[in-house]
Amino acid sequence: MALNTPTKPADPDYVRVRSTATIDSGKNLLDVKALKMHFPLTQGIIFQRQVGAVRAVDGIDFFVEKSETLGLVGESGCGKSTTGRAILQLYKPTAGEVKFDGVELTRLGGEDMRKMRRRMQMIFQDPYASLNPRMTVGNIIGEPLEVHNLARGKEKTERVQELLRVVGLNPYFTNRYPHEFSGGQRQRIGIARALAVEPEFIVCDEPISALDVSIQAQVINLLEELQDRFKLTYLFIAHDLSVVRHISDRVAVMYLGKIVELADRVDLYERPLHPYSQALLSAVPIPDPAVESKRKRIILTGDVPSPVNPPSGCRFHTRCWKAQQICSEVDPEFIEHEPRHWAACHFPGV
Amino acid sequence: MAQQLLEVTDLHTQFFTRDGVVRAVDGVTFEVAAGETLGIVGESGCGKSVTALSLMRLIPVPPGKIVKGSIMFDGADVLKMDDDEVRGIRGNNIAMIFQDPMTSLNPVLTISRQISEALELHLKMDKSEARKRTIELLDLVGIPSAKKRVDDYPHQFSGGMRQRVMIAMALSCNPKLILADEPTTALDVTIQAQILDLLKNLAREFRTAFILITHDLGVVAGMTQRIHVMYGGKIVEKADTAELFANPKMPYTWGLLRSIPRLDERRKAKLVPIEGLPPDLIAPPPGCRFEPRCQYRREICREKEPELEHIPNSKPDHEARCWGTQQGGWLVDTDWHKEVGDTRVIEEIKQEVAQLPPEPKPGDVPPPPTAI
Ligand SMILES: Nc1ncnc2c1ncn2[C@@H]1O[C@H](COP(=O)(O)OP(=O)(O)OP(=O)(O)O)[C@@H](O)[C@H]1O
Ligand SMILES: Nc1ncnc2c1ncn2[C@@H]1O[C@H](COP(=O)(O)OP(=O)(O)O)[C@@H](O)[C@H]1O
Ligand code: SF4
Ligand code: SF4
Ligand SMILES: [Mg+2]
Ligand SMILES: [Mg+2]
Numbered sequence: 094m095a096l097n098t099p100t101k102p103a104d105p106d107y108v109r110v111r112s113t114a115t116i117d118s119g120k121n122l123l124d125v126k127a128l129k130m131h132f133p134l135t136q137g138i139i140f141q142r143q144v145g146a147v148r149a150v151d152g153i154d155f156f157v158e159k160s161e162t163l164g165l166v167g168e169s170g171c172g173k174s175t176t177g178r179a180i181l182q183l184y185k186p187t188a189g190e191v192k193f194d195g196v197e198l199t200r201l202g203g204e205d206m207r208k209m210r211r212r213m214q215m216i217f218q219d220p221y222a223s224l225n226p227r228m229t230v231g232n233i234i235g236e237p238l239e240v241h242n243l244a245r246g247k248e249k250t251e252r253v254q255e256l257l258r259v260v261g262l263n264p265y266f267t268n269r270y271p272h273e274f275s276g277g278q279r280q281r282i283g284i285a286r287a288l289a290v291e292p293e294f295i296v297c298d299e300p301i302s303a304l305d306v307s308i309q310a311q312v313i314n315l316l317e318e319l320q321d322r323f324k325l326t327y328l329f330i331a332h333d334l335s336v337v338r339h340i341s342d343r344v345a346v347m348y349l350g351k352i353v354e355l356a357d358r359v360d361l362y363e364r365p366l367h368p369y370s371q372a373l374l375s376a377v378p379i380p381d382p383a384v385e386s387k388r389k390r391i392i393l394t395g396d397v398p399s400p401v402n403p404p405s406g407c408r409f410h411t412r413c414w415k416a417q418q419i420c421s422e423v424d425p426e427f428i429e430h431e432p433r434h435w436a437a438c439h440f441p442g443v
Numbered sequence: 444m445a446q447q448l449l450e451v452t453d454l455h456t457q458f459f460t461r462d463g464v465v466r467a468v469d470g471v472t473f474e475v476a477a478g479e480t481l482g483i484v485g486e487s488g489c490g491k492s493v494t495a496l497s498l499m500r501l502i503p504v505p506p507g508k509i510v511k512g513s514i515m516f517d518g519a520d521v522l523k524m525d526d527d528e529v530r531g532i533r534g535n536n537i538a539m540i541f542q543d544p545m546t547s548l549n550p551v552l553t554i555s556r557q558i559s560e561a562l563e564l565h566l567k568m569d570k571s572e573a574r575k576r577t578i579e580l581l582d583l584v585g586i587p588s589a590k591k592r593v594d595d596y597p598h599q600f601s602g603g604m605r606q607r608v609m610i611a612m613a614l615s616c617n618p619k620l621i622l623a624d625e626p627t628t629a630l631d632v633t634i635q636a637q638i639l640d641l642l643k644n645l646a647r648e649f650r651t652a653f654i655l656i657t658h659d660l661g662v663v664a665g666m667t668q669r670i671h672v673m674y675g676g677k678i679v680e681k682a683d684t685a686e687l688f689a690n691p692k693m694p695y696t697w698g699l700l701r702s703i704p705r706l707d708e709r710r711k712a713k714l715v716p717i718e719g720l721p722p723d724l725i726a727p728p729p730g731c732r733f734e735p736r737c738q739y740r741r742e743i744c745r746e747k748e749p750e751l752e753h754i755p756n757s758k759p760d761h762e763a764r765c766w767g768t769q770q771g772g773w774l775v776d777t778d779w780h781k782e783v784g785d786t787r788v789i790e791e792i793k794q795e796v797a798q799l800p801p802e803p804k805p806g807d808v809p810p811p812p813t814a815i
Contacts, residue, residue, distance in 0.1 A: 310702035310716035339704035378661030383666035
């Protein structure tokens, strides 16, 4: 079925295929439904009263297929890291479902969750803060092996050395401390630690943002090689849209606690449906003066509003150049406008 | 050559630290014409900020010191000025915009106080005149309802708005030159687009010259007329912007261009990273500074340092610092898109890097012989 890009809801060609972003095909490693993560805002020193909530993640639906990379992009504070952490149950979600390989994580007890956690790991943005400065590299990488009873003693040492080699570091380094390494090397240590328990799924939270431009490609290539080699599935969080385009199979765009668009990589970058995605893409500078001189930028006015009091209706209406009356009144549904291409907007398309 | 606004010649700035002398800027020569935007690109630690701070004589002394060179601004040598003259230059002729606006805004003074003060001091305006001008400036840089917000404190503004305030401050005394050091690095892309758009309009409207310092090749592509690439405290390539992207001549520049994915890439090509790490500026490599990471290197690169020279088959003002691309060199006809370098050398570099730090300490465990 060939679908045209619909221009407005009244368009007769406008196809509503399904209203949530789930395909129950058994291919999904992760299914997230109506996930919410609110942080209470409190006041008072002795008697803390709740005066509101930061609605960091406010009802999102998406899925991640086995062995794919789903990119998650959006501006600072839109809820990307919170999404990653809520999926791994590092935060207890306020509402919603997180199904990993068919198992509902939000209802799992301590021991069952510990077993599941082995299958899901996280790589952090800041290679300086995420490694314990008082532990040797050997202990940092070996710790998860002990916690999950995977290896001890000599076997553990060998496994750690093997992991160091896998991420391109010298296996001699087991007795060194994190401060003896460069940023890129520390990020490799973080990756080795995540790989130690042989996970299937890794949340990469801005793994290259803190690195020098010339080092970023080293880490991107390493992540790609590891994915092929160990059949890994990634949720790749980043704010750099060029990097996300490079590494992802599909991409989700987030704005103020909501996913506003979700599509295959090429569809999203070549035919974005949501005005926010369009603005975001047009804002990225391209290292080519010939291209840059011909580009037209959509310059958004103002800043991202606060997630404590998000705007009514469509959250983007305060900055959207296409906004109409309905946008401030009705929150647009997240709809599959084309096969595997979802967007939440009353007036999607170009 | 047209009359230059700024001429920097053989600038050397060093920091005298406990570990040794950091040669942060090591013989840098360039000029900026009135109304021109010059881009300086390079990764962190290569000396971009120290270059900018040197121009304003803002290097902390000690540990820092400008040990050699000259900085001619509008015909006068900034390095020979006394402190009063330098202050005059800073307020009236050269202004600076930093990456983190909070470092240069005073958190306990209102926005109005901070901008008006400079106007009263440098342009000898009276209080009400200065306040009126402050509001005009805030309007100009796109602060919504400037009249109402002028008495706010910096923390009441978002990151993008603080950067606008910084720009308003920089503009307050109609400078001839603005140094913008990573002005948008801390901002989100949509806000970055707003700020770059603003800077571009200002450059056009007021014919202010800019030096735009960034690690982002995308940012300079759309903003500048000429670009200088810095590596390890030196300029390694100079060209006009179109020429630099169409016809880059130096392996480090090639490396930068190959290692970043592009938003408009059609096919997913594998990135070619620059292996290894940037040099330690206390003990830089004796020959070419890029030699430890360069897959095109030859014996001479390790022994002798190349000069910044005009390159055959390029525009007259195109210069690069590389033995391989100079007259008669082995890279003169290299197509950098296709010839990625000797894979054996790349492996060699990877091995060398994996060996850092060099010798194993007594407690280190030797690797088992089996490879996985
Ligand atoms: N533990 C917490 N308590 C209260 N608020 C929080 C907490 N963690 C995050 N938030 C808030 O939730 C919102 C989303 O934060 P999150 O860290 O997920 O953003 P992000 O998209 O990862 O941003 P960045 O790109 O800056 O990393 C922000 O407004 C943030 O201040
Ligand atoms: N106050 C200082 N003391 C010692 N070293 C310094 C100081 N400021 C800068 N440096 C060193 O000078 C070199 C260049 O730094 P800088 O110009 O800030 O780099 P960048 O290109 O990232 O702006 C680096 O090696 C840095 O560590
Ligand atoms: S729903 Fe309305 S305000 Fe929201 S993105 Fe679509 S057009 Fe813009
Ligand atoms: S001089 Fe030699 S080492 Fe330096 S960039 Fe040129 S080829 Fe590479
Ligand atoms: Mg984050
Ligand atoms: Mg700097």
